[in-house]
Amino acid sequence: xxxxxxxxxxxFITSPSVYAxxxxxxQTIFNVIDYGAVGDGQTDDSQAFLKAWENVCGAxxxxxxxxxxxGKTFMLGPVEFQGPCKSNSIQFQLQGTxxxxxxxxxxxxxKWIQFVYVDGLIINGGGLIDGQGASWWESCINCDRxxxxxxxxxxxxxxTEISHLNSARNHISINACSGVHVSKLEITAPDDSPNTDxxxxxxxxxxxxxxxxxxxxxxxxxxxGGTYDINITNVVCGPGHGISIGSLGANGAYETVExxxxxxxxxxxxxNGVRIKTWPGGSGYARNIxxxxxxxxxxxxxxxxxxxxxxxxxxxxxxxxxVSDVTYLDIHGTSADEKAIDLDCSDQGCKNIVFERIxxxxxxxxxxxxxxxxxxxxxxxxxxPSVSCLK
Numbered sequence: 001x002x003x004x005x006x007x008x009x010x011x012f013i014t015s016p017s018v019y020a021x022x023x024x025x026x027q028t029i030f031n032v033i034d035y036g037a038v039g040d041g042q043t044d045d046s047q048a049f050l051k052a053w054e055n056v057c058g059a060x061x062x063x064x065x066x067x068x069x070x071g072k073t074f075m076l077g078p079v080e081f082q083g084p085c086k087s088n089s090i091q092f093q094l095q096g097t098x099x100x101x102x103x104x105x106x107x108x109x110x111k112w113i114q115f116v117y118v119d120g121l122i123i124n125g126g127g128l129i130d131g132q133g134a135s136w137w138e139s140c141i142n143c144d145r146x147x148x149x150x151x152x153x154x155x156x157x158x159x160t161e162i163s164h165l166n167s168a169r170n171h172i173s174i175n176a177c178s179g180v181h182v183s184k185l186e187i188t189a190p191d192d193s194p195n196t197d198x199x200x201x202x203x204x205x206x207x208x209x210x211x212x213x214x215x216x217x218x219x220x221x222x223x224x225g226g227t228y229d230i231n232i233t234n235v236v237c238g239p240g241h242g243i244s245i246g247s248l249g250a251n252g253a254y255e256t257v258e259x260x261x262x263x264x265x266x267x268x269x270x271x272n273g274v275r276i277k278t279w280p281g282g283s284g285y286a287r288n289i290x291x292x293x294x295x296x297x298x299x300x301x302x303x304x305x306x307x308x309x310x311x312x313x314x315x316x317x318x319x320x321x322x323v324s325d326v327t328y329l330d331i332h333g334t335s336a337d338e339k340a341i342d343l344d345c346s347d348q349g350c351k352n353i354v355f356e357r358i359x360x361x362x363x364x365x366x367x368x369x370x371x372x373x374x375x376x377x378x379x380x381x382x383x384x385p386s387v388s389c390l391k
Contacts, residue, residue: 039072078108094127191239193217225255242272249282273302296333341371353378
C-alpha cells in the first residue's frame with residue numbers, strides 16, 4: 001500500500017501538464033503544448049492558448065510566462081488575452097510562429113490577437129506573427145480587415161525582438177496605454193498592401209519605439225489623436241508612407257497630439273518621409289514636435305505638412321487643427337520627387353516652424369529639388385531647398 005502511494009506522488013511531480021493546471025502558483029513557465037496545442041499550422045490552437053493564459057494570468061509569482069515553443073507553427077483564430085492579472089508582470093514568450101486564418105476561414109471581428117488590461121505585459125522571444133494578409137488585400141479592401149496585434153490598456157508594457165509579416169491591416173495597434181517600450185521589431189508587408197501600418201498609436205502616452213525596421217504598405221508609424229510624449233529613435237522605414245502625425249480632425253473631431261520626437265531615423269524608398277496631416281473642419285492641436293537627424297535615401301515627399309488631407313478645396317474657410325512649434329533639424333539625403341518640402345497650411349497658418357541644417361537633393365542625376373510653402377510661419381537657418389515663407 002505504501003508503495004502505491006509513493007508511486008502516485010512521483011507521477012504527480014513529473015507530469016508538467018497536471019502540475020501546471022493544479023498548482024499554478026508553483027509554476028513559472030506555462031507551455032501551450034501542455035494544454036493541448038498541436039503546432040502544425042493547420043489545427044486551431046486557440047482554446048489551448050486561452051486555457052494556458054488562465055493559469056498564467058492567475059499565477060501570483062514573479063513574471064509567469066506563456067511559452068510558445070520554437071520550431072512549431074500555431075494557427076490561432078481571433079483571441080483575446082484579458083487581464084487584469086495577479087502578477088505585476090506577465091511574459092508572452094513567442095519563440096515559434098503564430099499564423100492567422102485566411103479570409104475564407106475568418107470568424108471574428110476586426111482584431112486578431114488582443115491583449116486587454118494586462119499591465120506589465122512583456123511580448124518577446126524572437127518569434128513570428130504572420131497575418132496572412134494577402135488573402136484579404138485584393139478581395140476585401142473596404143471590409144473590416146483585422147489588426148494583427150492589438151494592445152489596449154496595457155500600461156508599463158514591452159514589445160521586443162518579434163517579427164511581423166503581412167497583416168491584413170495594421171500590424172500593431174497601441175491604444176489607451178501608458179509607458180510602452182517597443183524595440184528590435186521587424187515588420188514587413190508589400191508596398192502595395194492597403195492600410196498595413198507598422199505601428200498605430202492612439203490615446204496613449206510615454207511610448208518609446210526604437211531600433212526597429214518597418215517596410216509596409218502604409219505608415220511605418222502613425223501617431224493619432226489623444227497622444228503625447230512619444231519618442232521614436234533609430235527606425236528604418238521603407239517601403240511605406242513614412243512616420244506620420246495624424247490624420248487628425250476627421251469629421252470635425254477635436255484631437256490633440258503633442259511632445260513627439262523623431263530622431264536618428266532612415267527613410268529608404270518610402271512614399272513619404274516625416275509628415276503631419278489634418279482634415280479641414282477639425283479642431284485641436286499638434287504641437288511641440290521635432291524631427292531630428294533624419295537620413296533620406298530616395299524618399300518621395302520627405303517633409304510634409306498637409307492641412308487639406310483628402311480635400312481638394314484649398315479655399316476652404318473651415319477651422320483646422322492648429323499646428324505649431326515644429327522643428328526640423330539636420331535632415332539630409334535624397335528625394336525621389338522634385339518637391340522635397342511641402343508645407344500646405346490652412347488660413348490660420350502653421351506657427352513657429354523651424355528649419356535648421358536641411359540639405360535634400362534629388363536622387364535623379366541632373367534634377368533639382370524645390371520647396372512649396374503656404375501659410376507657414378517661423379524661421380529658417382541653412383536649408384536646401386530654401387523655404388521662402390519662413391525667411
